Amino acid sequence: MPTLTKLYSMEEAATHNKQDDCWVVIDGKVYDVTSYMDDHPGGDDVLLAATGKDATDDFEDAGHSKSARKLLDKYFIGELDETTVPEMPELKIYKKEQPKDFAQSCIDLTKQYWVVPVSIITVSIAVSVLFSRKK
Template identity: 80%
Template sequence: MPTLTKLYSMEETATHNKQDDCWIVIDGKVYDVSSYMDDHPGGDDVLLAVTGKDATDEFEDAGHSKDARELMEKYFIGELDESSVPEMPELKIYKKEQPTDSVQKLVDFTMQYWLVPVSIITISVAVRVLLSRKR
């Protein structure tokens, strides 16, 4: 007869967040690592920091060895009840309105940034021509 795996909610798992009572969730599995806290190579702070949330990303980012993965099975106590995990809100992307008259925008942009230098050059040329005629 197969053994039934106990299901734990994320809320219940999150309540076990102390040095002597620490549960973590990795890949949908719940582990009671309370007795492993002093032996964890990264220290107990690392484990305490991931209680109450899915620690899969942190676990994978740390690059755990095959031996570490096998050792985890010793602390396995059940599965995470996926229905207890709050859904991520849907990401909405809003597109910025495109200018309706792109030619006019281009003309305005050009005028704004080129009007002053062109004016200065034109005035300088006119002054030079006038001064050279006086001589």
């Protein structure tokens, strides 16, 4: 006869977030790691920080060994009821507008920044020519 696995809600798992009562959720499974708090190589604060959420990414990012993964079996108490996990909002990705051709950008900048100096020089030459004729 197959054994029935207990289902826990995320809310219920989140209430176990203390040094003397600590559960973590990894890969849809719930683990009671209370008795492991003092033995955890990263310290109890790492486990406490993983409560109340899906700690799968935290667990994977830490680079746990095969023996650490095997050790999880010892603390397994049930499965997470996936219907109780709050949905994450969908991220919208906006496509950035393609930049102009590099050569055209350089020409545009050149025009923009040389118009004023060239205009000033042209006016200066015109004024000096007019004053030189009067003398």
